[in-house]
Amino acid sequence: MARKTVLVCDSCGSEVDEAKGAVMRVTYTDARRGAKQADLCDTCAGKMPGRAVARRGRKPKSALAV
Numbered sequence: 001m002a003r004k005t006v007l008v009c010d011s012c013g014s015e016v017d018e019a020k021g022a023v024m025r026v027t028y029t030d031a032r033r034g035a036k037q038a039d040l041c042d043t044c045a046g047k048m049p050g051r052a053v054a055r056r057g058r059k060p061k062s063a064l065a066v
């Protein structure tokens with residue numbers, strides 16, 4: 001029997017279902033400080049500050065020269 005890993009939200013402590021939740025990664029501009037990350041449930045992820053980031057590798061249509 002494989003032991004199921006239970007992911008717990010680092011913000012509210014509730015269990016996060018597989019295929020749900022999010023990982024928030026904080027990378028300091030000062031590289032010496034490294035980075036940290038938190039596992040979040042969907043609810044907490046939505047409450048976190050931040051903005052939507054476009055996926056890499058493809059320019060949005062509006063940026064294409066016509």
Ligand SMILES: [Zn+2]
Pocket residue numbers: 009010011012013014040041042043044045
């Ligand atoms: Zn949470």
